């Protein structure tokens with residue numbers, strides 16, 4: 001992507017000592033796993049960027065592709081296919097040949113955090129990669145934030161205040177000075193789908209709104 005290609009964190013990124021230590025520990029326990037910051041997956045010319053929270057230990061941290069192998073990926077990739085944002089078959093592996101169309105997926109934090117909970121300092125430290133990612137996407141029209149942490153980090157990335165764009169499932173927020181609309185959804189995590197906080201229908205409603213917006 002020419003002048004503004006997104007910068008990915010290096011495999012041995014040391015910005016977050018706790019996450020680097022956890023990565024090293026996981027590399028011992030699971031030597032066959034990816035065990036590095038999971039890079040953005042998707043189309044350079046994407047109109048839609050989906051921002052998750054952080055790789056799951058046995059999902060993106062294993063496969064090296066956001067949401068791939070994670071329980072949350074089953075609903076996300078099925079929905080992307082349903083709304084025409086992917087080609088090919090999702091098979092929970094980074095080499096399944098799946099291609100995203102006009103869409104990309106990244107995470108607010110690129111390394112797997114212990115207990116799936118990144119610290120505020122880690123979200124802050126990883127934000128430059130999100131800023132850079134968004135700035136590089138010249139055709140971007142929509143950002144879908146999965147969950148409040150993604151929403152809050154994306155707001156800061158876009159220079160917006162929490163008060164002007166409160167997180168709510170199904171909410172959409174215009175981004176001042178940019179031709180981007182920010183969409184919110186509850187995270188498609190196992191917890192949220194198992195408890196019924198997020199149903200397939202609710203998730204698809206958000207994607208329907210995004211599809212209408214991105215064309």
Ligand code: URA
Pocket residue numbers: 052053054055056059060065066067068070072073107146
């Ligand atoms: N897997 C990811 O890559 N990100 C999430 O937010 C959850 C699972």
